[in-house]
Amino acid sequence: MPEFDTSHVKNVVLLGHAGCGKTTLAECMLFEAGLINRRGSIEERNTIGDYHQLEQERGNSIFSKLMHTKWRGYKINILDTPGYDDFVGEVLSALRVADTGVMLLNATTGVEVGTDVIWEYTEKFRTPMIFAVNKLDDDHSDFDKTVQEAKDHFGGKVTVVQYPVQQGAGFHEIVDVLRMVMYKFKDTGGKPEKQPIPASEKDRADQLHKELVEAVASNDESLMEKYFDKGELDEDELKEGMRKAMINHDLFPLFSLSTLRNMGSGRLMGFIDNVCPSANEMPPQVTIKGEKLPCDANGPACIFVYKTISEPHVGDLSFFKVYSGTIKTGMELVNETNGVVEKINQLFLMEGNKRTAVNELVAGDIGATLKLKNTHVNNTLHIKGKNYELPPIQFPSPNMTVSIEPVNKGEEEKMAQAMHQIREEDPTLIIEVSSELKQTLVHSQGDMHLAVAKWKIENNHKVLVKFGKPRIPYRETIRKTAEANYRHKKQSGGAGQFGEVFIRIEPYYDGMPDPAGLNVRGRDVFDLDWGGKLAYYNCIVGGAIDARFIPSILKGIMEKMQEGPLTGSYVRDVRVSIYDGKMHPVDSNDISFKIAGIMAFKQAFKQADPQVMEPVYKVEVLCPEDLTGAIMGDLQSRRGIVEGMDTEGNFQKIIATVPLAELHDFSSSLRSISQGRAKFSMKFDSYAPLSFELQKKLVDEYHKTETEVVA
Known part of the structure; x- marks a missing residue:
């Protein structure tokens, strides 16, 4: 039997701009629950979340982490995420499997760009959200300004549940307007002392309590009736109303914190287990075919892989959420994408980089498994006999491109293998071998994203690489009409080569009239793979060129259009009319007219005001x-x-x-x-x-x- 059933598992993702305190909050939550006996810090490079060498060197999160804690009969899975937009893929994958988001706001800087960007994704996922104003112990903190900015950015649904009595170095008291008590902390933080709200704060607390009650009641008719009857809602009614409103994205409660001094994290955890929804209280997942999949431990087994990492000497570690059923070791599941049967040999709970083996995971829980050979991010696995496929995570398009090559010649294949592995871990990093530019390109979210990829290639795969400026995919076209002819003649004993072609080229646009003075006998318009069009007209009269050589001339022109006369770039939006030429009864062949077509096109192009x-x-x-x-x-x-x-x-x-x-x-x-x-x-x-x-x-x-x- 699993230690926690579905209704007692809460999945929370920590979100916010870089430097707002997400990783420190995760440390507080683990410490408060007794899973660790000492809180780590970013400065000391010993937090559970930022365990990677690169994160410790840089002093900020780069990868999303899965941790868990036990709190008053509940299991809370904590997903810590990076704050820089370069690592948005890590944020999206964590958001995909979370049931509640905690958006941290830095009280010294208010709502930052990173916060706004992440909010767009929470709206798409319809994730229930909590706001937490952090760093209230900083001398430059401004709680009221931060709250107002949150309301300006995210609407009036942002509702204060807690506020600080004082800010800056003296911060140690928080008024809770849900429970209508004041929490007083020691300088060392930890568990606070509950005290009555002082008289000096009574009016403000009463006003904010009233606003909270009205916000909750306005989203539930039955609660609205009770509020009208009694003029108040009790704490249990408020909690139930808040849960429903959060699920519907109608209410975003706001809390007060100092993660550095561990003040307020315990109350936040209490709110998560008392109020925030479990996976089975959220709307059921809907498969790509439109079938609803309730989160039920007794239902058909179904998991979704949201993240993969490669561990040296161990193999690929796949992170997943159980959306239905109960997953047990030894179970065989079908990958809906490729039909491959995967055996779940091991199941783990994660604590940063530490794994704890378990025998089963119930619907709603998040865990990891090793060595799924043919399973990747965004794959759905299910029991045999079902055809579930859950919607994939939609990752954003790249913002930056560089070329990449190994420093040492001969290591191209080794570099390609490294890039394949990194792409497996990070779907927002796109690798392209460009035949047009004759370069291997890396498309990324930004320079920090690229720096991490380079570090992985050189440290994990032992291949030195260098980034460069990618070539630009220019295009060539023309701005006026020109004519040219070319005779290809070659004699080398026996059968020779002969072909002569007269062509006219013009700038092409849709709906243009037929070429003046020419008798059009055939026309084709081609949509080019690289954009634009080629119109190819056969205007030969009197059999000057046999019809069987017309495709050969086209082949030569198309070949030259793939390496334009000016810069070697693709040519587009040109009309070519073949209107005369000569043949030889013995020496004319396909290659002769292909070469003649190439050279005539090249000459005419250069005379046609090329651009x-x-x-x-x-x-x-x-x-x-x-x-x-x-x-x-x-x-x-x-x-x-x-x-x-x-x-x-x-x-x-x-x-x-x-x-x-x-x-x-x-x-x-x-x-x-x-x-x-x-x-x-x-x-x-x-x-x-x-x-x-x-x-x-x-x-x-x-x-x-x-x-x-x-x-």
Whole structure:
């Protein structure tokens, strides 16, 4: 029998901007429950959560961690998450399996950009949320300002449950307006003494209590009737009403903390086990096919893998949540994605990097298992005879791209294996072998994300690598009509080669009229894999070129379009008309006309006012108002055009279009300008003409490279 049934398991994810105190809160929760006898600290590099060498070196969380504690008859699974947007994948995977979120707010800085970003995801998941204002012992803390910012950003559903009597170094008393008591802490923190609310605080406490009661009652008709009848709700009625309102995202209770001095964490834990919903109280999961899957320990076994890490000398450790049934060691489950049967040989509870073996886990619980050979993040496993597939985590698009290559030649395959393993652990890191750019590319969330990937490759896989600036996927096109012809003639004994082609090329656009003065006998319009179109017209009359050679000419033109005449980039939006040529009864063949097509196209292209097009991206930056001037200046220095500004809560959103060639180091530049207080996203917008000066520079560089290769 499992130690806790489904209704006594609570899954909580700790969220918030970097530096708000999430990892320290997790230490307090473990300490208060007696699982550890001494609280670790970030400075001493000995917390349960930040156990990884890289986290200890950097002084901040990089990976999400699973821990658990036992508190007054309940098991609380704690998911600690990183605060930097570069590691948003870790936050999303933890949010996917949590039943309650605790959003920490730094009382000295209020609502930060990272908080706002994470909030968007909690809204998508509809995660019940608690706010906790931390660092109230700091001399620069401002509780009232932080609460007002929370209400401004997240709405009037943010409702105060606790507030500090004093702030700064003297912080040691918290008024709880749910229980209508005051908690007085010793300087060392820990368990507080309950005291009556002092007269000086009675009016404020009564007002906030009334606001809490009205907020709870307004979301439940039966409670509203009781409130009208009695003019009050008792504590049990308030708790039940708060649970329902939290599940419906109608109420976000706010608590007060000092995690550094361990003040307030015990009361928060009490609220989690008394009020916050268990998995079986949340709406049932809905499969991709629309089938509801209630969280029932007696139901059909079904788990969802939300995270994978590779442990040296051990293998892949898969983290999962049990969404239905009871999982036992030795059980065989089917992976719905690939149909492979996986045997659950071991089950673990996690405490940071420590594993505790157990025999079973019930619906609603979170655990880990080793060596699932064909199972990955976002896979659903279930008992045989079912076809459950739960919705996958939707990870965000990358914001930064670099090229990667091994420092030592001959280690390409070893690097590829390392990259595959890292990609397995981190779905937000995308690896691309680009045939167009002839580079291996790494697409990431930012420079910190890349630094972690590099550290893993070099330390875990022993391959030295270097990042570089990726080549830019330029495009080539033309702006006027031109004609050219080319005769390919080769005699080398026996059968020779002969083919002559006359072509006209024009800028292509949809709906353009047929070419003037030519007799169109056949036309094809091709959607090119790299964007844009090629229109290919057969205008041959009198049998000057046999019809069987027309596809060969097209093949040559398409080949040259994959390595354009100016910079070697793809060519797009061109119409080519073949209108004359010559054949030889013996020497003409497919290769002759293919070569003639290549050379005629190349000559005509260079005479048709060729234009290099560069990719332009839409960039959106979310930042505090005082940073807008510096950030807009940086964007403009990158040939960016600021298209407008918008307001999101207390933040400004800068919207700009910027050439991709100028965005290579934007992530690190923005972090430096904003000290981590801004974030950005980017997506492809369009191709735009490159200036004459930059085009000439690119063409000269390409021709120099061509000359060096020939030499």
